[in-house]
Amino acid sequence: MKLKKTSLMLLATFAGMSYAQAVTLINASFESPQTFNSFNYDRINDPTGWTIDRPASAWDVAAVNQAYADAADVQVGPLIGNQALWVSNNGGQATNMSAESFASHGAGTFTFTLAIGQSQNFAGVDLITISIVDGNGSVLNSNAITTLDPGDDLADFSVDYSATGAEFGNVGVRVTSGADNLTGVYVVDNARLDFSAVPEPSSTMLLGLGGLALIMRRRK
Numbered sequence: 001m002k003l004k005k006t007s008l009m010l011l012a013t014f015a016g017m018s019y020a021q022a023v024t025l026i027n028a029s030f031e032s033p034q035t036f037n038s039f040n041y042d043r044i045n046d047p048t049g050w051t052i053d054r055p056a057s058a059w060d061v062a063a064v065n066q067a068y069a070d071a072a073d074v075q076v077g078p079l080i081g082n083q084a085l086w087v088s089n090n091g092g093q094a095t096n097m098s099a100e101s102f103a104s105h106g107a108g109t110f111t112f113t114l115a116i117g118q119s120q121n122f123a124g125v126d127l128i129t130i131s132i133v134d135g136n137g138s139v140l141n142s143n144a145i146t147t148l149d150p151g152d153d154l155a156d157f158s159v160d161y162s163a164t165g166a167e168f169g170n171v172g173v174r175v176t177s178g179a180d181n182l183t184g185v186y187v188v189d190n191a192r193l194d195f196s197a198v199p200e201p202s203s204t205m206l207l208g209l210g211g212l213a214l215i216m217r218r219r220k
Helices: 002-015 066-070 201-219
Strands: 019-023 051-053 061-065 083-087 090-101 108-118 128-133 139-145 155-163 170-178 186-197
Touching: 061 066, 061 090, 066 083, 083 090, 083 170, 090 186, 108 128, 108 170, 128 155, 128 186, 139 155, 170 186
Parallel strands: none
Antiparallel strands: 019 186, 051 090, 061 083, 083 186, 090 170, 108 155, 108 186, 128 139, 128 170
16 A cells, blocks of 8 residues: 555656756847947947847947946846846837747746846836747737836846747747836846746656656565
8 A cells, every 4th residue: 555655646746747948048148249338338239149129219228237237326236247238218128039949849838037136226117027929029928027126136037938839930038128217227137048848648657657666676
């Protein structure tokens, strides 16, 4: 009876297992070469791998370095590497499309994680949204974040999307500012995209039976 109970527990454990793998994003931490001005930002040269949208003005998105993050009116803590990105105003946006398709991954869950901080001088509407998008740029799921305070250091925020594998094209990620003015910015860094697939029932059963056989062998 004890062996039977152990076997059932083992099979149940294997049945719930998923396998996470990283999906490659080009220049995920915004470390591509930039030309920073004396104020330690670059709003002219877009970071490699990222499609930048500036619907309001040239101030909507810019690459920044650690000296910018340390400035008295910013103070968002240490960057993950040497550079990051600011997004500001209403609609400032950055999108990164991976080279991996939904079809190549099949059914499972994509998780987009991004470190976000808010400058010390931030004022106005607090809204920044992170999204997972398809090959057309259509948003599949998003997380609208409204809980940051001025001077908050970089911290991780995430959004999940349960994929079927039938979605169009490659999987991508996006960050969009919803702030309503030019006073203060969001600083974002260290984008990560992961995929977790639940194995096919046949694979799960084989794993379970393999583990069960090992237990029985040890009991002999």
